[in-house]
Amino acid sequence: MEIKFLNVSYKKEHIDILKNINMYISDNKITGIYHDDYEVIPNIIMGSVDYQGRVLIDNQELKGKGKGKGKSNLENSKRIKRVSYIKELDNDTFLTSKVSDEFYLMKKSITSSDKDYIDKVISVLKMVGLDNSYLKRDINTLSKSDKRLLEIALNLITNPDILIITEPFLYLNKNKKFNIKKILLDLRKKYKKTIIILSNEINVLYELTDNLIILKDGQVLVNDRTKLIFKDYNVLEKNQIALPDLVLFSKIALEYNKKIDNYLDVNDLIKGVYKVASKTKDD
Secondary structure: OOEEEEEEEEEEOOEEEEEEEEEEEOOOOEEEEEOOOOOHHHHHHOOOOOOEEEEEEOOEEOOOOOOOOOHHHHHHHHHHOOEEEEOOOOOOOOOOOEHHHHHHHHHHHOOOOHHHHHHHHHHHHHHHOOOHHHHHOEHHHOOHHHHHHHHHHHHHOOOOOEEEEEOOOOOOOHHHHHHHHHHHHHHHHOOOOEEEEEOOOHHHHHHHOOEEEEEEOOEEEEEEEHHHHOOOHHHHHHOOOOOOHHHHHHHHHHHOOOOOOOOOOHHHHHHHHHHHHHHHHHO
């Protein structure tokens, strides 16, 4: 599902957060958003805040808070069911005290038999790296890492068309990060989901996203393919946007007249360095 922001403005406590922006979020892609305010874009897409301008989801106008009454609100409520938003953990993340009860609450938005739903719950827990024994656990006994994985599982079970996630690797170790990365890539590639990642970690955005939107001072600084954006060092450095570690390595190598492509994976980078070193040795 594609999302278009057309001349959208938004104020928070009388401060301009978005100033008449135009941006495009492609369907079936992972789009990263680099912005100081994590919640503004998701809240607009979810239709829960007042804003000026137009937001289109698959060319149907989103009727956000204050944007319409009656039938338009009904249309908006149907659309929201297709959007899932995984926020940072806070006191309101979970509504009950038990893992099983959280999944029971989610069942209200899913049409399936009890048996089918239990199978889906076990499957989605396994997907994120938790087993079915977690269903008997009290949520307050879980580590932050397990709470984060549970939060992701609860959102995945609704099978949303649009998945929005803030800081996807938060609290996760290396192995769990790799698993979540695989899940996100599979959702995009196999299941054609539209995924939006909000992060201030430039390395995460570089590693995970197909497209990237950088917002600065309420304006869209860039909205393009991620790899293309990080080839334009001057614009990023001028606006004090840090370069991903792998891109920075390639930039430094270029300063020594050693051209190394921008890689998304450190293993590919190592191969690239080896290739350049071998060529230098032959020369």
